[in-house]
Amino acid sequence: MQILGLAALFVAFAHTAYAYPIGDPCSPQGAFGCFADPSINGGNAFIFVCGPTNTFQYSAGCRCPTCCQATLSGAFCT
Helix, strand or coil, rough: EEEEEECHHHHHHHCCCCCCCCCCCCCCCEEEEEEEECCCHHHEEEEEEEEECCCCEEEHHHHHHHCCEEECCCEEEE
């Protein structure tokens, strides 16, 4: 069941417009996604993860605005 929850979470973030996620509450820990914000990472995409405090944290920056992909096995820069 946890896999389905993670899948739903990253699909929701990967395919919809959403306000800046960093610092927002999240569950379960380890959930991940991709996001691009003009004020973060030079406007390029970045990976965020649900951290140990149950809030989304910046994980890694990518090199272009569309260079991030979230899959069932994780999020990565392309």
